[in-house]
Amino acid sequence: MRLLKDNIKIVHFSLLISCLNFLFFHYPFFKFIFNNVDCKSINGISIIICFVILMVVANAFAFFLILFLLRFVGKVILAFFFIASAIAVYFINTYGVIIDAEMMGNVLNTNYGEASGFFSIKLLLYIILLGVIPAILIIKAKIVNVTFKRFSVIALATLLFMLTVVFANSPNWLWVDKNSKVLGGLAMPWSYTVNLSLFFVHKHQENEKEILLPDATIKDNRKSVVVLVIGESARSENFSLYGYSKNTNPLLSKTPDVFHFNATSCATYTTAGVKCILEHKNTGDLYEILPNYLYRNGVEVVWRTTNWGEPPVHIKNYLNKEALMKDCKGDGCDYDEVLLNNLKEQIAASTKSKVLIVLHTSTSHGPEYSKKYPPQFETFKPVCNSVELAKCSNTELVNAYDNTICYTDYILSNVIEDLKQLKEYRSAMIFVSDHGESLGEKNLYMHGLPLSLAPKQQYDIPFIVWTSDNSLKQLKPDSPLSQDYVFHSVLNFLGIQSPVYNEELNIFK
Template identity: 30%
Template sequence: MTRHLPVLTRSAPISPLWVLAACSLWMAGPGNWVLWRKLAQLGLLQGLGGAAFAVALGVMLAAALAALMALLAWRLTLKPAATLLLVATAAGSHFMGSYGVVIDPGMMRNVIETDLHEARALVDVRLLLALGLLAGLPAWWLWRQPIAPRRFGRALWQNAATVGAALLVLVAAGLASFQPLASSMRNHKDLRYLFNPLNSVYAVAREVGLPRANAATPIEPLGADAQVASAAPASRAPILVLVLGETGRSGNFGLNGYARDTTPELARESVVSFRNAWACGTSTAVSVPCMFSGLGREQFKPDAAQRAEGLLDVLQHAGLAVLWLDNQSGCKGVCDRVPHAATCPQGDCLDDVMLAGLDERLAALDPARRARGTVIVMHQIGSHGPAYHLRSGPAQKRFMPECTAASLTACSREAIVNAYDNSIAATDHALALTIGWLKARGDAPTAMVYVADHGESLGENNLFLHGMPYAIAPEVQKRVPWVTWMSPAWQRESGVDLACLASRRDEAVTHDSYFHSVLGLMGVHTRVYQRTLDAYAPCRAEGVASARAPG
């Protein structure tokens, strides 16, 4: 009797349409667990009506994904495209589920501009687990399946028919659930940002895939008429330090009435803190260009701002010396045309590193410009999360225990707040050192203005980090600290009364005022300056050193 060894055979080739359907259902179902959890928390899945709504919404998601994948269902692109969408689904579900963020064009801009040091802090076991379960397993299945070959003509009409059929199903399911769907989207606007991975596809297309009509246009000049008073002796030229904070919550500053004394060193200085300051955006990629554009939040458009000069250009037009120091992942384009330097190329330095060698950096600037005045911008790492514990040194770790885990959800809220508050204490120390450096300039009029780019969520309502769409972002992501210090010489020559500023500290001020306030402080005369948006103008004495103050 002849015995035959078993023969291992590959499974029969399957139609690309079955692959498309399987991947779409997987992403619409398990891949959207954050959406389904949110709907359940809102009570939208209760009863038969809720179940019908869930089915209709699931069908709509699967149909939309099927239509998208049908456009890519070709022999050489199907598996790579499906794998990429699976990875996007897994990553999106992890970050939305773990940190409560949503994925929109602004958040995608943050992702694109995130450097290796920042990205490293977000990698943890939970992310790897999400990638393995939601992307790795289906991708492993996908790449093991032989795909039935199709001639080009057959593939073309099948793909086109699939797109059309998927869109018809999408419309039919939408009409069948129109009333609950419209009501849910109207009352809970954040739901539209949870459709995974359609949110990522749209955001990527919006940020990097769509042609930009103004990409080839020259940089639009701004404030070319800018002028300042004549040059002064080197020892009397004004120096203004603009400290651009990162992820600063106004409510966590002791200066602003926080129960914890997170800013003891600043409290010993004659500073004024605006307690009701509001950001232009909820992410660095939006707020920083907006602050320096002079456009204001309502008129600001990221693409347009990239093709126009900003605050630092106006200061240079006025003949002032400008220097940008970066302890972050870049200046988002606002320092491209001025002298700039990275102070911590290896990453994870505390912000006082920007003072190291500062005198030598200033000496290298044009002496003719320095004689008119110098503006130094220090872009902090500040309280950049989620690794808040890396943003403070041993001397600032006053609140313990602090969260040291890569995933904030692995820590208690107390430990998260402790780590964050320690980072504010480190910012307090860095600002005090900066004031000390300015005091050492002798009789020169010197000043420092610290303003954070945006705030942060520390677990309130299960939200973490920042970057929520402005319309639905919580107050803690939009309210920022704004602290001012001026030397006696600066106060005399500028005519700004600190007591007056202190009396206005609870009045609302926004990033819209930043551009004009800096021009006012440096006495820059230009048509683009608006006195009504200068936060210091109401406290500038008329006729006092008017040569340095725009009219």
């Protein structure tokens, strides 16, 4: 072949290899896209065209960088990519797998006996035709490199072109975000390279030991319970308690002793937001979080969740949605009401005087807001039922989101009513969201922008408190609270003495 005999410019070679990579390994990728977009709509066509362009250009750019910087080693890496991608796409086509971080963990944990059971002539043909032959061509190709100046110009121009394509397709970012796990698991060679790295990162985090806090002391035997409700994507702007024109808090607004504070989150995504709520101070380190700390020091701690993203929780009573649904009856069990199932009974059955209950909700998580609440809570109509939020009118989108706030209002009201019936306990309910949410303002949706760039809708959050007694102290009304207030306020209310306690971050008397 002429490719083996003649010199070929690095740019042309990178583009050629990218096209082969596109043709050989991306049928499953584009099959998924075609099956999940409306191919007759402008948005659907835009998504397809965008991914075709980016798949070829981005991979060509990556291969260009590898070859320019690593020379022969770069050729070896590309050869390996083709062989590995051939194996990966065989398993995708044959078994319908997605090459995500969990799958990479399965691969690494497979022994020889298990692996040999997958061998077949078909696999061998995949490896030879799609992997070995292209790998030989890559190794033997005579590539003509470019000067550093030429390299810089090409790199800059390619980056600008890709950014232009990406931002031109911004109305479809939400669709991409919703399907990112599957798309990432089908994009070669990045599915296994990136997810292998993620697997080791997650493994390291699992093995990372949290920094223990100094021992705490329970000061008294007075029965006290705090129910900490962690909201998901709830923004204060859409709570009528905060002045919103629509009545999204019909129950809490009529409940005595409910107070709300202006507050901001430390981040715009769940893992960081929940970590801030549970730690005694906002740092990049993994300190012992509130439930672990109290549990270790003799407090009854229960974690109930329909969500994910919290730091490692080391307590006895950790109940996810599947566990909660086992003895739950009624339509509400399919929604966040399941968190309330037998809650009052579990508190009353505790043999300890101090109790912390954490309810980690998912009530306002997008993009399918209209599926996060039971039908009877569809107060505001019409609603958006599409995951492509840009296709809905702003009225439909906001209505669907506002209904999740109404449902949150119902859940919080039920928590308070349960606590009122526990007469022997001094009780408090604290509701604070992990972060806020964008609903089309400045053409932004959902959350996750860097805090320095995020609009206020993504970090202005509700901080709502109820107590069974008049134990809230007067706070400066113009000073917004941070999520750091939760840790220290819970310690104060439960009567926990600790060297890390900070009175300045306490909302109770």
